[in-house]
Amino acid sequence: MKFLHLVTLTTAALALPSDTRSVTRPQAKTCTSPKVRKNWAKATSAEKRSYINAVLCLTTKPSRLRVATHTTLYDDFGYVHSQLTNPQRIHGEPVFLPWHRYFVQVYEDALHSCGYTGSAMYWDWVSEWAAPSKSAVWDPVLGFGGNGSDSADGNGPSKLRVVNGPFRNLRPTYWNGAVDPHWLSRDWSPGHPEDGQPEMIGNGYGPGIMDEVNSWTVYERFHPALESSPHGAVHAGVGGGRGDMGPTSSPNDPIFFLHHTMVDKVWWQWQQRDPQNRTFAYKGVRNDGQNATLADVMPMLGLAADGVVRDYMDTKGGALCYVYQ
Numbered sequence: 160m161k162f163l164h165l166v167t168l169t170t171a172a173l174a175l176p177s178d179t180r181s182v183t184r185p186q187a188k189t190c191t192s193p194k195v196r197k198n199w200a201k202a203t204s205a206e207k208r209s210y211i212n213a214v215l216c217l218t219t220k221p222s223r224l225r226v227a228t229h230t231t232l233y234d235d236f237g238y239v240h241s242q243l244t245n246p247q248r249i250h251g252e253p254v255f256l257p258w259h260r261y262f263v264q265v266y267e268d269a270l271h272s273c274g275y276t277g278s279a280m281y282w283d284w285v286s287e288w289a290a291p292s293k294s295a296v297w298d299p300v301l302g303f304g305g306n307g308s309d310s311a312d313g314n315g316p317s318k319l320r321v322v323n324g325p326f327r328n329l330r331p332t333y334w335n336g337a338v339d340p341h342w343l344s345r346d347w348s349p350g351h352p353e354d355g356q357p358e359m360i361g362n363g364y365g366p367g368i369m370d371e372v373n374s375w376t377v378y379e380r381f382h383p384a385l386e387s388s389p390h391g392a393v394h395a396g397v398g399g400g401r402g403d404m405g406p407t408s409s410p411n412d413p414i415f416f417l418h419h420t421m422v423d424k425v426w427w428q429w430q431q432r433d434p435q436n437r438t439f440a441y442k443g444v445r446n447d448g449q450n451a452t453l454a455d456v457m458p459m460l461g462l463a464a465d466g467v468v469r470d471y472m473d474t475k476g477g478a479l480c481y482v483y484q
């Protein structure tokens with residue numbers, strides 16, 4: 160099964176902020192005490208509370224992009240991801256992994272500006288594939304709330320509002336590329352036991368698929384395997400057709416960042432299995448037909464400085480300083 164990109168863009172692009180700014184390369188620095196990224200399920204209550212409060216705080220900070228009125232720093236993430244998907248510049252090509260690695264770091268830095276002192280955290284969907292709906296990440300108090308509801312909820316039938324948890328009153332501005340304020344939505348894919356398919360497309364990110372993904376020894380085969388299933392299956396399993404994790408504005412759902420931190424962890428583990436060969440392994444064909452290189456620029460549209468791929472390959476060098484637990 161392939162779950163490539165889920166929803167085609169139909170909405171008109173908003174005005175694109177200037178894309179001609181210069182790129183800032185990080186100062187060469189040594190990473191002596193890397194931050195440790197944790198599994199949400201194993202974090203303390205205090206860590207979870209602090210993370211959740213910082214996410215809510217992002218909705219009170221001014222937008223860095225100011226492309227539409229009444230948007231916040233929270234909305235900037237969905238906007239940037241959406242704009243870079245239409246036309247497609249960050250999926251289905253080698254930059255998928257380093258771009259999302261950088262994006263998660265930009266988000267972690269934004270959480271720090273909101274008082275959070277910890278590191279990005281991940282949802283370990285590999286070990287929870289058989290019953291993903293039971294994961295600690297969906298806890299209504301110390302988590303992200305659960306499935307959306309199709310009862311009258313103020314969103315209309317096209318989006319299923321999340322009605323519990325700390326984000327039940329979260330109101331993202333964008334849906335795909337359009338201004339369309341709505342309540343945070345999820346539409347967990349139901350299981351189909353008759354087809355042997357568990358809830359939330361769990362078999363798309365279970366150990367069988369992961370063995371296959373991890374069996375690739377070169378980046379140009381490993382990257383597309385990781386991007387389709389598990390990555391795409393988790394988006395589709397959580398977002399369904401009527402949830403924020405489906406469309407190109409998927410960073411609207413705060414679980415996006417725990418999902419992408421896990422994607423990053425899978426890549427990191429693959430790099431760690433042969434650091435000499437794999438830390439800077441980066442190859443494949445870009446969507447513009449050119450060969451990818453470590454000098455490729457990763458746009459952030461003003462949310463942060465544009466980055467250079469080379470600076471985001473090693474999590475303990477270049478612009479980064481973290482490891483996974």
Ligand SMILES: *[C@@H]1O[C@H](CO)[C@@H](O)[C@H](O)[C@H]1NC(C)=O
Nearest residue numbers: 306307309346347348349358
């Ligand atoms: C999520 O909620 C929707 C709407 O009620 C429902 O159709 C779907 O089966 C639910 N998914 C799961 C996995 O419970």
Ligand SMILES: *[C@@H]1O[C@H](CO)[C@@H](O)[C@H](O)[C@H]1NC(C)=O
Nearest residue numbers: 376377432433434435436437
């Ligand atoms: C790196 O890859 C090459 C070619 O695939 C292989 O011959 C070599 O043994 C690998 N190096 C290490 C340290 O595994």
Ligand SMILES: *[C@@H]1O[C@H](CO)[C@@H](O)[C@H](O)[C@H]1NC(C)=O
Nearest residue numbers: 442443444447448449450451
């Ligand atoms: C990409 O690299 C391959 C060799 O790895 C080469 O054969 C091909 O011509 C290059 N393509 C472009 C568009 O430069």
Ligand SMILES: [Cu+2]
Nearest residue numbers: 240249250259
């Ligand atoms: Cu993405």
